[in-house]
Amino acid sequence: MKKPNVGIFDFACCEGCQLQIANMGEDVLDVLGSINVLEWREVMSEKWGKNLDIAIIEGSITDPHAVKRIQQIRKKAKVLITIGSCATIGGVNGMKNNFDLNDIRQYVYGGSYRFFPTELTKAVHQVVKVDYFVHGCPMYIPEFVTVIKAALQGIPYYVPDYPVCVECKLNENVCMYDRKVTCLGPVTKAGCNSWCINNGNICYGCRGMVSNPNEKGAKDVLAKYRIPLELILNKMNMYNKCRELG
Amino acid sequence: MKKNVNINVEYLTRVEGHGNIVINVKDGKLETCRLDIVEAPRFFEGMLRGRYVFEAQHITSRICGICACGHTLASIQAAEEALGITPTEQTIKLRKLLLHLEILDSHILHIYLLVAPDLLGVKSFAPLISSHNEVVRRALRMKKTCNDLCDVLVGRHVHPISAIVGGFTKLPRPKDLDAMLNMLTGMRTDMEATVELAASLRFPEFERDTEYVALVSDDAEYPLLMGDIGSTDGIRMNKKDYRKITNEFIVPHSSAKHAKLSRESYAVGALARFNLNSEKLHPKAKEIAVAVGLKPKCINPYLNTVAQLIESVHCLEDAIAIVEDLKSKPMNYDEELVVGLNEQHSGDEFGKAVYCLINVGLVFLFFGQLVLGVLGISVSSFAIAGGIAYFGRGTHVMATPLG
Numbered sequence A: 001m002k003k004p005n006v007g008i009f010d011f012a013c014c015e016g017c018q019l020q021i022a023n024m025g026e027d028v029l030d031v032l033g034s035i036n037v038l039e040w041r042e043v044m045s046e047k048w049g050k051n052l053d054i055a056i057i058e059g060s061i062t063d064p065h066a067v068k069r070i071q072q073i074r075k076k077a078k079v080l081i082t083i084g085s086c087a088t089i090g091g092v093n094g095m096k097n098n099f100d101l102n103d104i105r106q107y108v109y110g111g112s113y114r115f116f117p118t119e120l121t122k123a124v125h126q127v128v129k130v131d132y133f134v135h136g137c138p139m140y141i142p143e144f145v146t147v148i149k150a151a152l153q154g155i156p157y158y159v160p161d162y163p164v165c166v167e168c169k170l171n172e173n174v175c176m177y178d179r180k181v182t183c184l185g186p187v188t189k190a191g192c193n194s195w196c197i198n199n200g201n202i203c204y205g206c207r208g209m210v211s212n213p214n215e216k217g218a219k220d221v222l223a224k225y226r227i228p229l230e231l232i233l234n235k236m237n238m239y240n241k242c243r244e245l246g
Numbered sequence B: 001m002k003k004n005v006n007i008n009v010e011y012l013t014r015v016e017g018h019g020n021i022v023i024n025v026k027d028g029k030l031e032t033c034r035l036d037i038v039e040a041p042r043f044f045e046g047m048l049r050g051r052y053v054f055e056a057q058h059i060t061s062r063i064c065g066i067c068a069c070g071h072t073l074a075s076i077q078a079a080e081e082a083l084g085i086t087p088t089e090q091t092i093k094l095r096k097l098l099l100h101l102e103i104l105d106s107h108i109l110h111i112y113l114l115v116a117p118d119l120l121g122v123k124s125f126a127p128l129i130s131s132h133n134e135v136v137r138r139a140l141r142m143k144k145t146c147n148d149l150c151d152v153l154v155g156r157h158v159h160p161i162s163a164i165v166g167g168f169t170k171l172p173r174p175k176d177l178d179a180m181l182n183m184l185t186g187m188r189t190d191m192e193a194t195v196e197l198a199a200s201l202r203f204p205e206f207e208r209d210t211e212y213v214a215l216v217s218d219d220a221e222y223p224l225l226m227g228d229i230g231s232t233d234g235i236r237m238n239k240k241d242y243r244k245i246t247n248e249f250i251v252p253h254s255s256a257k258h259a260k261l262s263r264e265s266y267a268v269g270a271l272a273r274f275n276l277n278s279e280k281l282h283p284k285a286k287e288i289a290v291a292v293g294l295k296p297k298c299i300n301p302y303l304n305t306v307a308q309l310i311e312s313v314h315c316l317e318d319a320i321a322i323v324e325d326l327k328s329k330p331m332n333y334d335e336e337l338v339v340g341l342n343e344q345h346s347g348d349e350f351g352k353a354v355y356c357l358i359n360v361g362l363v364f365l366f367f368g369q370l371v372l373g374v375l376g377i378s379v380s381s382f383a384i385a386g387g388i389a390y391f392g393r394g395t396h397v398m399a400t401p402l403g
Helices: A016-022 A027-033 A064-076 A091-098 A101-115 A141-153 A164-170 A215-224 A229-245 B053-061 B068-083 B089-119 B126-131 B133-154 B174-186 B188-200 B239-246 B270-280 B283-292 B301-328 B348-354 B361-372 B381-386 B388-394
Strands: A005-010 A036-040 A052-058 A077-083 A132-134 B005-009 B019-026 B029-037 B211-216 B228-231
Touching: A005 A016, A005 A064, A016 A027, A016 A141, A016 B089, A027 B126, A027 B133, A052 A064, A064 A077, A077 A141, A091 A229, A132 A141, A215 A229, A229 B053, B053 B068, B068 B089, B089 B126, B089 B133, B089 B188, B089 B301, B126 B133, B133 B174, B133 B188, B174 B188, B174 B301, B188 B283, B188 B301, B211 B270, B228 B239, B270 B283, B270 B301, B283 B301
Parallel strands: A005 A036, A005 A052, A052 A077, A077 A132
Antiparallel strands: B005 B019, B019 B029, B211 B228
16 A cells, blocks of 8 residues: 555644654654655644645634635645544644724734734634544644544544543542533543543533533533533633534 | 845744744845744733732642643742741751652753754654654653652642642642652652763854853752742842842733843743852762853853753752651641632621732742743844744743733
């Protein structure tokens, strides 16, 4: 089998998901052994600029230049994979959309704000067609490997569409609600092996909402623990604000 | 001879973030020399407004995936000072350990994957996989060990999970401490090989005097997490006066803000810390400094990489010392925290108590950068022409035009 040509590109993000690839250690050589990485700006000076079998995208689309750039990449790539919350759901960059754009631009750049164009933060699939999603902030390495394998074989990868709670229960964690704090696990897509709750923190919803959340169940939980809806919605807005853009 | 030069580099590679270099020389006269930071602004200072103080760490960590722990620890310190919380001794030790692990991880990434290809005359680590397979494997192995250590300590390196305002949501068990000690001492062999390799590399001779800024303190410890802010031009200020140290200003070609102190620009990072605190390094690190001949005040920005090597040895040895110290007495597991605080029965009391509008966001951002030394962006044009490699670490700032 001919090795597929791959490019890795970044948009507005922290570049932590690309780092996750390097964090695989020597295993990364196995992945690199089965593909031709021709462009990866963060760690390679080689540039390609031609057609690709697979484009891997990190980061959100937040300005007019990025829109053009992602459209060009899409045209050249047979398969497009998004990695990390910024790319798959808009992620923390979406919090910008909680504010009037000119207000937040002036807050940061004062009178010079016009030098730095920006528009509403969008996830990549809100601009171009996306073939595979590797959710999470940062992405979960085992899921990335699964998706790469699926892409190489040309078969689909289905992101789990049940809540983080399913994995959390299997990991035998004490429910955060029983520990008297709120958690977005009940409405967030699984697939991370309840990474944060395993380490004593709560779920912040970085993998995006399940497509059919149990709204009534969630409302019952909020009522039981006397938690205002506003508090949960505010937390949801940390990662999931871009949902509103459709 | 009158020369004409036109250099236009779109998207600097092997750095974090997006920058372009523009240099124009006409008839031997330099007309333009610019580092354009074209990173999409992300507006962190603005986004933090209205968030709970306990969410600030989670958000500011996302400024940068490489120095997520540095941003985390800076944000936490700012929040604790705002709330009047004094962390316990155990917490401080664990935080210092975390910072060591991250600095180690980051330096290894930079030395091996970002800088070494230049010095070996190749475009990236990819060709090295066949020509220097053992070196690449060692780099990836060391990097993974740092990552595994962070997994044990805080759940993961990229955006640590259990380090929060007040302390940790999960504390290492005795078996975890044993595992960490094994991994750390196991890294010594690879570190020795790294020192050998780095000492054999030849760096360009280029000097540019500037002001170096780093944490300073009065005790004997090499300050990485806590202290005042000092400079080689004799400045010393409390971190509360950070605005007087950043003196931020905006230029149209950079979405990352510039900063200055006593001069037009200053540098932070490993070389700055070495220049200000080299006498406090671990004895083994000092030995390396003597062996490679690095002395303060060194003004060759390329040798930032050598300072990183020296700091790597320091961080590894001090991390081992911290873990050994933690193992010597029982860990107090009562300090294990539940995230934030009780948000339930909330609405009113909770809202009043901790709905801190985080206008101190800037403090987080600034210290996040200082802790890992990534603020040195306000470089004059000449430094750019000569100091590209230096930016390998320095351009961190690019990804963090924190708005």
